[in-house]
Amino acid sequence: MARHLLTSGVRQVNIFSRDEAKQDQMRRAFNDERVRFFLGDVRDADSVRAAVTGADFVFHAAALKQVPSCEFFPQQAVKTNVVGSHNVIETAAAAGVRSLVCLSTDKAVYPVNAMGMSKALMEKTAQAFARNNPTSEMTVSITRYGNVMYSRGSVIPAFVSQVRAGEPMIVTEPTMTRFLMSLAESVDLVEHAFFHANPGDLFVKKAPASTVDTLARAVAGLFSDGEADLRVIGTRHGEKLHETLLSREEMMQAEDQGDYFKVPLDARGLQYEKYFSEGAGGVPQAQDYASDNTERLDIAATQALLRTLPEVDEELARR
């Protein structure tokens, strides 16, 4: 995101995070005076204030995001993903930020794990801010992602290194499906939200999906000449068989924007009797938008998608 912003000619990019070592790596990689680094933690509102003061746009991606670890430490997920997000929203609004995009996940829909539950509450916190502060200068919006391919700690780099080492590929449940998005597409989604959001809007990018079995075989086919060697270990703590980017109820409200769906804020107040109208009738036809009913990629199509990733090209060049 920062790289993308710098090429688009912004005046300054503030990067706020907890990890000084990673900041040091980024400082060297960017080597650009327009990038400023702020150490802190979203749990500490004072540290957030320094980073958002003077900013026009804020992109909030700070989170505990690993499903299994949040199952063991749910309070930590609440502190960072819920309380921390509240701190970011309130602090950014007070500092005069014009637009804040909060990153969420398909795991926030019908959540079954602590990570998804905490992200669902982050979404509610952002929507409640929009509903309760109609005169705020700041537009807060939400983007919901499926799996971002090759993101740190995710399954694709793990599969690549297992194949390269000649080790079996560790597969949880072969029939599990996941939406697949590239990092470039996830940057586009945030940009789309920055430019098109009304307060409280939620955006998703339409995306295809594959089973984990297909994904593993696609990686094996790209990085080895032999048969895929899969070791099935079963579902991990808190994992779902399929993910949902939009619930049926959200699909009923969603606006189809081509590559994106936008779900507008339900801005009604608590006095529901004001909204009574006769004759709504009928059962609205809508389905969840889920990884088991979106476009399904086979091995060849998954490989074609993987080949569009710069990380995969770099790895293949090292073969």
Ligand SMILES: O=c1ccn([C@@H]2O[C@H](COP(=O)(O)OP(=O)(O)O[C@H]3O[C@H](CO)[C@@H](O)[C@H](O)[C@H]3O)[C@@H](O)[C@H]2O)c(=O)[nH]1
């Ligand atoms: O060694 C492994 C690790 C994972 N999986 C499976 O691969 C898929 C993807 O797993 P992973 O890359 O760990 O991603 P998720 O657990 O689906 O979660 C990621 O994708 C979410 C969006 O769905 C984000 O919200 C999370 O932050 C991010 O960690 C899942 O079906 C896993 O069960 C394996 O088969 N073997």
